[in-house]
Amino acid sequence: MYSIGVRDHIMIAHSFEGAVFGPAQRLHGATYVVDLELRRASLDAHGIVVDIGLAAELLRSVLGALNYRNLDDAAAFTGRNTTTEFLARAIFDRIAARIAAGALGPDSEALCAMKVTLHESHIAWAAYEGALPAAPAA
Amino acid sequence: MYSIGVRDHIMIAHSFEGAVFGPAQRLHGATYVVDLELRRASLDAHGIVVDIGLAAELLRSVLGALNYRNLDDAAAFTGRNTTTEFLARAIFDRIAARIAAGALGPDSEALCAMKVTLHESHIAWAAYEGALPAAPAA
Amino acid sequence: MYSIGVRDHIMIAHSFEGAVFGPAQRLHGATYVVDLELRRASLDAHGIVVDIGLAAELLRSVLGALNYRNLDDAAAFTGRNTTTEFLARAIFDRIAARIAAGALGPDSEALCAMKVTLHESHIAWAAYEGALPAAPAA
């Protein structure tokens, strides 16, 4: 199995509901350094998993919709805690939908799995991984 | 599949038996930067894999029993080489037992897998991963 | 010249005023991974620059007053842009004041310089460094 990965980041504000979050119930923020990993069983005719330039652009585009925002105000997340693991899934779903819509080119149907990892500090991270093509997001 | 990870470290002394270890047969030591990763198929009602604060405390507590010690004197490891991979498993087993005993809360029975990685330098590491709930340690 | 360093982090929300900040004028946030470095010309009788445990506690204590907060609401920063470089100085000043008040023990008057570095992502950081004992903060 082959895989390729690209890294980018976002800087957001948010707050959490629930005593389990302690001081993180207050409005605070995070830098998420985001790793996107794509897997494929065999390489294409050019010897690649996917055009890594397109993959980096796709990641940047999906992150761009979240970047420099207060996620408490994002309509898409109303009533949800935008935890690191929740965001990993949300970003996974958005990228999967864009891949399904052709953002990585016609050959990208050969991609079989994806992982999105968010590093929130030097000592904590979360990820979501699943098969491609992904089932529609719940 | 979701995962979350937390990082901590220990500083220990030990020695190894067996010509395969070369100069590491002498009493020496290591800093192990330890990554604990927990996996779960779906998020709980708060939108988390597990309370990351509890996970960090559990890792710190299990590591605390080993930290600043000469592992050659640890009764639990008598007659065993405390290699990086052996310690990854030992720490996995201790954390698994604590999870089974409720250290991560009642909802943690939904955790399905765990990985413990020990980085011994910038160029070497070892890990043990397995299903949760784990079988009792041998 | 000797130096020792310790690392910790904070997660905050804030916004900036001024067209130069572009989308960062919106409420957003950051994880700052913070490095504290202390310098001294010679070691003390124990062979150390300073008790590294006390240094780590001091850093944690000073960061604790900022952690999980919206800095736009912090009275100490009213009317100021809490940029990475501004915060590096603010944290420098608070630590310097605590050192002057004895937080690192009596022998810490031998410390001659300090540097505070804030890493805001994998591709950007800022720092403030200066002599110790520091002049009172402006």
Place this chain on the structure above:
Amino acid sequence: MYSIGVRDHIMIAHSFEGAVFGPAQRLHGATYVVDLELRRASLDAHGIVVDIGLAAELLRSVLGALNYRNLDDAAAFTGRNTTTEFLARAIFDRIAARIAAGALGPDSEALCAMKVTLHESHIAWAAYEGALPAAPAA
């Protein structure tokens, strides 16, 4: 499942054919920081996955044949784009062949899987992983 990993690097020149590569069609180069990971279900009598010294030597030896070279001139790669993912597989195959030939000792037949990751920068990487013993390279 246990795993151990070692890291080394190579510095090579190459160029790619195909419009998808944009400016990377020109002769350029890369440092690849290479991670070799070996997996095994249980430890040997010494408490190890494999002699990590032998693993590091094997990685260095296989990388040595590529290091400080223009891969466009390498007979083994004629007519192929030596992309990061292609090289991950090529290095995997060469290491697998050497393991099959006994480079990691007699007990290494217990190794069940291997992963080779090439980091080409702080924001991009590729990998190939597969079962051991590996099928002969195509």
Place this chain on the structure above:
Amino acid sequence: MYSIGVRDHIMIAHSFEGAVFGPAQRLHGATYVVDLELRRASLDAHGIVVDIGLAAELLRSVLGALNYRNLDDAAAFTGRNTTTEFLARAIFDRIAARIAAGALGPDSEALCAMKVTLHESHIAWAAYEGALPAAPAA
């Protein structure tokens, strides 16, 4: 003293002349992860050392002229070994000239020093640092 830093990278081919370089006399290549650090005694009215977006663009622009190239063919470097330390200086000089020409805005005359660091692998790096405004490159 304040400082801010930004990171980017280039991927180049080159060869060296001189027995001291051993196998690096052959045509090979490198990824250089490049850190640009700018220093200033006091912050501007916005609370910044310099517009970090402009600094990142300037670094990208100067690196762009070198990226994906065989430096042996670069007229500017004829007869010179493009070692890591030589390139650190070349990039320093080009950035300094662009700053002098206003690339970081009118207020950038307050910048007093700059450092350019090139990481060529996980175990080796080189840097050039000097005062600003810099003397014209030799």
Place this chain on the structure above:
Amino acid sequence: MYSIGVRDHIMIAHSFEGAVFGPAQRLHGATYVVDLELRRASLDAHGIVVDIGLAAELLRSVLGALNYRNLDDAAAFTGRNTTTEFLARAIFDRIAARIAAGALGPDSEALCAMKVTLHESHIAWAAYEGALPAAPAA
């Protein structure tokens, strides 16, 4: 000012005397990831600060005398706490003596400063830096 750096590591055991060290008074150990940095005002005729291969060999050789040892038994350190900052100086002095003896070649007299940094974990480090040629070690 130019600088070059190389990285290597050691794994040692030791214990400390003095209540200030708390649990580190027990026999424990550490991995020290060691960075050696050498500075010089101008490049030599080959365009380098120093032969980086020789610098890496010198670092490896000096570290080799400490590696896989219990520093409590090292005659050179009798009665001293081998703290991270103390070891940074000890390694600095040994390298400086070897440079004075010609280990980096005849041209190395142009080296004007050196820094030795020991990373003891992902959250703590210490360093010693000074002029070259260094005064004889006390």
